[in-house]
Amino acid sequence: MALHFDPAEFSARRARLDAALDAAGLDGLLMFAQESMYWLTGYDTFGFCFFQCLYVDTAGTTALLTRSADLRQAQHTSNIDDIRIWRDAAGATPAGQLKDMLSSLGTAGKRLGIEYESYGLTAANGRAVDAALDGFCTLEDASGLVTRLRAVKSPAELAYVRKAAELGDRAYEAALSQIGAGADEGDILAAMQGAIFAGGGDYPANEFIIGSGRDALLCRYKAGRRQLDPRDQITLEWAGVYRHYHAALMRTVCIGEATPRHLELHAAAAEALHEVEATIAPGRSAGDVYQAHARVMDKHGVEDHRLAACGYSLGAKFTPSWMDWPMFYDGNPWVLEPGMVMFAHMIIMDSTTGTAMCLGRTSLVTETGSEVLSRASLDLEVK
Amino acid sequence: MALHFDPAEFSARRARLDAALDAAGLDGLLMFAQESMYWLTGYDTFGFCFFQCLYVDTAGTTALLTRSADLRQAQHTSNIDDIRIWRDAAGATPAGQLKDMLSSLGTAGKRLGIEYESYGLTAANGRAVDAALDGFCTLEDASGLVTRLRAVKSPAELAYVRKAAELGDRAYEAALSQIGAGADEGDILAAMQGAIFAGGGDYPANEFIIGSGRDALLCRYKAGRRQLDPRDQITLEWAGVYRHYHAALMRTVCIGEATPRHLELHAAAAEALHEVEATIAPGRSAGDVYQAHARVMDKHGVEDHRLAACGYSLGAKFTPSWMDWPMFYDGNPWVLEPGMVMFAHMIIMDSTTGTAMCLGRTSLVTETGSEVLSRASLDLEVK
Incomplete structure (x- = not known):
């Protein structure tokens, strides 16, 4: 048994x-x-x-x-x-x-x-x-x-979610140890997934997202690996997974240097994430959280952000997707409650300059607000 | 692009x-x-x-x-x-x-x-x-x-299938390098999946199956890792995956020693696999292949084998499953053609003695018969 x-x-x-x-x-x-x-x-x-x-x-x-x-x-x-x-x-x-x-x-x-x-x-x-x-x-x-x-997790479930969050942080450390000019995306993926398996964790319900260069502007997995250029960018979306419970993270990492546009968009993404996390609280609706995201994106002139959700619930999910309900989309009336685990992702894909900037992490809805479950820094990493 | x-x-x-x-x-x-x-x-x-x-x-x-x-x-x-x-x-x-x-x-x-x-x-x-x-x-x-x-692959697709088969063999070597008394299933999984990612391969369309001890009798993935006992058994089903094309393999490996029952069932599984592979040929139906399997299983007194298929087509599949059509089940009239890629798995789960013995590999249907795509030995490994 x-x-x-x-x-x-x-x-x-x-x-x-x-x-x-x-x-x-x-x-x-x-x-x-x-x-x-x-x-x-x-x-x-x-x-x-x-x-x-x-x-x-x-x-x-x-x-x-x-x-x-x-x-x-x-x-x-x-x-x-x-x-x-x-x-x-x-x-x-x-x-x-x-x-x-x-x-x-x-x-x-x-x-x-x-x-x-x-x-x-x-x-x-x-x-x-x-x-x-x-x-x-x-x-x-x-x-x-x-x-x-x-959607509302018990204390026993939250113990697994916290373990998943720990594995997610370890996967990011494993990624950062690999990322650099000339690194192969396949080795980065092996290191990330390896950290999770070696820690007793599970396969994710969807593939980790990994894309660099022009493909750093994608937010889905695809076949075909690439080596990083001396000046490059790589977008990663992954989750620590334990007993099938997910704790997701998302980052864009720069290689060689961060362009001024990377820095500008990182500031916007960080501001949006903090606004969103301040809104993740009992009694607020998923639609309220979406609006917090939309306000910051509008302020920074980010295009097309209104087409998609800016996050969703996480739990014990199976393939083909770890995305769970409710989602943070426009007008969603679902009210947040203590014990819900919510992933917020700020995804900025600037086609004009070919710049990607993504920032995301998972929070637990508490009795009074929310608690970030990851210890990973939100700083823009340049490797 | x-x-x-x-x-x-x-x-x-x-x-x-x-x-x-x-x-x-x-x-x-x-x-x-x-x-x-x-x-x-x-x-x-x-x-x-x-x-x-x-x-x-x-x-x-x-x-x-x-x-x-x-x-x-x-x-x-x-x-x-x-x-x-x-x-x-x-x-x-x-x-x-x-x-x-x-x-x-x-x-x-x-x-x-x-x-x-x-x-x-x-x-x-x-x-x-x-x-x-x-x-x-x-x-x-x-x-x-x-x-x-x-179901019928082009030469360009078969190039990817052969690459997948190579990655599958590498994953088995990685597994064997880890398996032994005290080894952690999580480390084995990390090594297998790592070999595939590092080789430019993809996530499988379903999780690799890994189970030891009593759970070596399972043929699905589940959460929760275990360490191998000094005398133990571990069942693995995995696939090399390249550009989403799969080439699957299955093995039960013994730790410490192979029991007489392991040896007996290994002989039955190997005989069945060879019979099945001899039947995989253009003009034979998927049901014919099933019957070849059933005859050997009946001869060796294997229980319950008639409930399930003994293999299936493989190709570029997405989650939740790499199992493709046609399947080798009773009465399936689908006729095999050159260019089809078929996985045959001999799964013997003996509940009476708690013994698992699985043997499987992938073949290409050729103009005249079939070609095994894996170079891994069918011998029973004892680590």
Whole structure:
């Protein structure tokens, strides 16, 4: 058994879920998001790449339908007792087997929530489930239900988040030890990811972002490594990850020298980050945080910043993305609460001069405001 | 521009796609699978975690709808010229913006394929797309269309596959240099992944599988590292990855000694792998390969092997999984062709004795049979 939380923690989560289902007028929930399953039961797998469903209800039922490759995985990593298997074969109909499972559990005619917004339920499988359960029970989109519960972390979860933050700082130190003229991006990535694995940490839910030269203006991972020029810039976005909990960081580092534009944009990014962090507090909305960012960006004449969010929640996430809800975007009414873990990233990509400047780190929402979880300096590094 | 293939290669792929669309009676295709977009245009991102669609048609149109974070990503990594952005904000309706884009491209009343079976189109977004396009055009599930084209690799792709195979071998050497009594799984993982990054390779589309002791019987990644006992076993499944092309390997390594049961199961796994590799040839079906595996497993009295596939296609895949189509499962009629890259894994998990024994490697289907792409020995390693 590799449960990372004690039984009392899982019981408390189940009680919160039952209350949320009751409040939503639902008898049970068809979980397809791996994040939901991990949070509720500890079940830890990338098996959600195939059809898989965890059914739970307020009467205490917990039953998993998955492939055989995940039978032992569920036994070793979760507290789920009732595990059922669908078999790979020509003509396999897992959605039909889901109906059989639900039928055996007495759910005919019930009102069930379903996580339609989940990488674990593709549109094709969603259509198959809808067809299989049509007339058997009532389905209602409840994609945000567990997400809301997960957003507020318990003390046991925060211990893992703090460990993740420590690994994130170590990864930055490892990066800085490599960065310099002639350094290969592949070696930098190896050092960063190596620091996290050697520290007992996990793969990130998305690839670390690494780009230099013109590609320092990108904010996604891509294939193809490059060596740093004598005068160069490199943008990194990464996360310490422990027990799948993420603590993200973002930096642009200069090689050789910082141009005047780098210095100017760094000042803007640092000012924006401080404004944002001052706004991350209980009772403020995610939209309020976005506005704090937008005001500083407008003041500094940064272009195009209004198109995108300036941060988001972090937690125990699975691929393809560590970005969690809520996001700091325009008008988002989601109100911050103590125990939420929020990543704020100031991303300035100046196409006119080809200058990148990114600055980001993760904060914990406290009872009175927020606490930065990283000890890494915000100073502009020149290597 | 970071295109990993030359324009002639992309043109040839487009011609294959056009022919397949014509054959299917489709005017165009709504792509949601990142694999499809990367194959057709080079577009390389994990931005498919949010709503994103690449529309292509047989009249030569190519247009991408994505978030602002992916605008430069598409410009730097793909040959797509027409890139449109939907904005993060309360009330954002990207499916509606997709309809606007299609409308501006003159697709009203057309018959379009759609990739419903894709992690880039969750059930929730699939329902939104269906609703937005209802009455505007005709949609037909074409999830397998590009997948079929991708399964057969070009010479340019095979050059990357061979590079991936080389990186996979290096990762195994790195693992063997670490494995031994008292070694930490985290250090082993760091060494393996480090060898691949340092060699210019990429993140795998799913986490490497690493488990020892009782967890050597798992075939999925999970959080939580462990140190090896003086007498122990460790199961590893990993892939060299280059330009997102995968070449996977799988091994169980013994620490201290191999038990008689390890030796017995290793002999069975090796026999099965050789039978399978002898069956991987043009004209044989994926189901034929499965049967070769099943016959050897039955002969050795291995339990439960009939529940799962014994391998699958590999290619340029994105998270959450590197497993591609076709899979070697019972009855799969998909016929192998030259240029296909197939991973065969013999997974024996003996719960009675707690013994794991896994053996797997990747082969290229040639004109006359198949070629193993790894130089790593199949011998049982004892460290």
